[in-house]
Amino acid sequence: MFKLPTKPQLTGEVIKNSAYLFKLCFPKIFYFILIDIALSILFHISMPQINSLEPKTIMLAMEDSFIFITFYAVITVMIHTAMFYQIGMIAKQCDLGISVSLLKSLQKLLPIMLATILYLVLIGIGLMIIIPGIILAVSLRFFTPLILFENVSVMDSLKISYQLVRGNWLRTLVVLAIPLLFSMSLGIIISGLFTNILIMQIVYLVVDKMLIPLFYAAILLQFYDLKLRNNLPIESNDFIA
DSSP: OOOOOSSOOOHHHHHHHHHHHHHHHHHHHHHHHHHHHHHHHHHHHHOGGGGOSOHHHHHHHHHHTHHHHHHHHHHHHHHHHHHHHHHHHHHTTOOOOHHHHHHHHHHTHHHHHHHHHHHHHHHHHHGGGSHHHHHHHHHTTTHHHHHHHHOOOHHHHHHHHHHHHTTOHHHHHHHHHHHHHHHHHHHHHHHTTOOOHHHHHHHHHHHHHHHHHHHHHHHHHHHHHHHHHTTOOOOTTTTOO
16 A cells, blocks of 8 residues: 655655555556557557658658557557556555546546647757756656646646746656666666567567656656645645546
């Protein structure tokens, strides 16, 4: 059984609890992970041009398959939103099942999609001078729990996320970077055991998808830690649909 903390934690504690929450959630979100893996493999096999090192080739492939890519993106966001929501419910000890998570993801799909697009655009602009992009990537990342569990608007989710992280940016960077670096390192090591390029890509993709819930658990727990550090209460019914 998982219990959310009632006071701010050390960085190591947040990371440790993220791993524990991931372990608890994994069997219950495994169906989402399998669907995500299947969709990703299908996408990569259907569009090998996406893996090209030539930007022009990638752009042409995206133009030719715009409808397919859009459909894939929408389904992927829906699956990931449902996954994130179920992790949140498990953390609050009110897991209502896969069907409720899927329903919630459908209800919040449009704002999550819009916030994701805006988030990526802002990061892309910031990355033109590198450092602002990195700062924004961390500072704005909590739009997902804010939209899902706090029912705030798209613009407010990004604004509030930035306000929550302010003064805690470095700590937040460490919490979010560790699961990403772990996933990346493990993916490189395991995929490196193969010589076929396509197999290497698929193996890396599978490892990445299997560990995405660890990253989501870290986002969720860091979100609540930031709320506590900003003297904001964690309501007992935050995760109820």
